[in-house]
Amino acid sequence: ENDKQSLSMVTCTAPVNIAVIKYWGKRDEDLILPMNSSLSLTLHQDQLKTTTTVACSRNFQQDRIWLNGKEEDISNPRLQSCLQEIRRFSRKRQNTVDSTSDVSGVSHKVHICSVNNFPTAAGLASSASGYACLVYTLSQLFGVESEQLSAVARQGSGSACRSLYGGFVQWKLGEQLDGKDSLAEQVESESYWPELRVLTLVVSAEQKSVGSTSGMHTSVETSQLLKYRADVVVPSRMEEMIRVIRERDFPAFGELTMKDSNQFHAICLDTYPPIFYLNNMSHRIISLVHRYNQYYGETRVAYTFDAGPNAVIYTLQDHLSEFVQVVRHFFPPEVSGEEFFKGLPVCSAD
Ligand code: 2P0
Known part of the structure; x- marks a missing residue:
């Protein structure tokens, strides 16, 4: 197997969401569990969005991330939570398929490039589209399909869980201590209210x-x-x-x-x-x-x-x-x- 074949790469985009019932306040700061449910509209893909490319290769020495062209610290705890959770999901899935080979490349290091088409951190929900896009792109790369994906994005940034779905989306606060039921759910699709x-x-x-x-x-x-x-x-x-x-x-x-x-x-x-x-x-x-x-x-x-x-x-x-x-x-x-x-x-x- 040559070097070329050992590189896999996926690019995805995720739009910003704008809440109409606001999330403000956590009951658990580590797991990012909210004090109240919230509801938002996800914008269309051609508006405010993040585009993320993730590559993985056995030749990469370490995980690395670039945001809008500038390398950032990968040890950020929220980034680490998302990476660890997706890898855990991928391993769980692979174990049920074939425990001997690494089909998805989950054991390899990743390089992440993420860009926004709007100003970052100006109160325009950049963390929402950013973490949603990161988690979704990683899930595509590692072949993860799970109803829990929004719980992973939530651990990057609370509002990010809502950007995994289009249209009208609610983030239910949930009741469990582990946050497994603190998930985003589509209320109506993007075509429900076209005017x-x-x-x-x-x-x-x-x-x-x-x-x-x-x-x-x-x-x-x-x-x-x-x-x-x-x-x-x-x-x-x-x-x-x-x-x-x-x-x-x-x-x-x-x-x-x-x-x-x-x-x-x-x-x-x-x-x-x-x-x-x-x-x-x-x-x-x-x-x-x-x-x-x-x-x-x-x-x-x-x-x-x-x-x-x-x-x-x-x-x-x-x-x-x-x-x-x-x-x-x-x-x-x-x-x-x-x-x-x-x-x-x-x-x-x-
Ligand atoms: C919202 N906001 O519902 C509310 C309205 C801002 C005002 O979600 O700490 O960046 O990462 O969970 O998600 C902004 O908070 O905070 C936010 P963390 P987040 O859209």
Whole structure:
């Protein structure tokens, strides 16, 4: 067997997902088990996504990883959890097929290259698509098929488990201590609500000041509102969200989405010391959306914000181009942020 034949390589892509019921807070930090269930929409493959290539060869001396062209430390515990779990699954499968030969190359070292087509760690869910893509690509390379794949991605980054499926996806918090039932599950496929549109308004592509992992740790330690949210609000909100999605009821979907985003950011303020993810521009977008909806007397557009100032807008195809025009009017792209603040009144002024 020559060197060429000993190299196997797989490339996959995974899109970002944007939560409409937010995950914020862990009950187990090592296994990444959440305090509450969450629900998101996975974007299409041609939008915000990660592309990952994994090669394995008996000639590789060690596992290595490059993120957006720069080599990173492979000893990162979350990366190690994912690699170990996938190799364990692959060995388990091989033992049932043939215990003597290494068909998939699972005993070989891997080289991983991963690139995002959008700014990393700017509150645009890069870890979600990143770990989902890593775990899925490894599973393809090593021939792993398992309903537990989302539990592996979850151990890379909580929100990553939801990017393994398209469409509307829920991450059920689960009950078991080992986290085996803390899995993602598709609620409806990507073709279920074809008129639904998503628009990202990039307010800032800078890296966020407080990472999600440490931010939610501080929230769990200090916010009483978080406990109330996890115990009382989210269980019924999950049911309602699934119902309004199944009914394709946009006004109800939009209202619930905005309320859940607002509650998540309220928890950030209730955290001590407080965490500020939204900035002036984010607040102006929130006001604009409410004024737009008030003008029509119905919820036509909804915003949601993650751990950063960038807005994600959900709307229906019929209202998209008009809303984009409204955004362009109030936020002309050719004017830079500072000048813009001086030149125009804040839209919530009246
Ligand atoms: C979400 N976010 O549901 C929420 C909304 C941010 C705000 O999941 O520590 O990067 O890796 O499990 O998944 C961001 O948190 O945190 C997140 P870890 P993750 O999308």
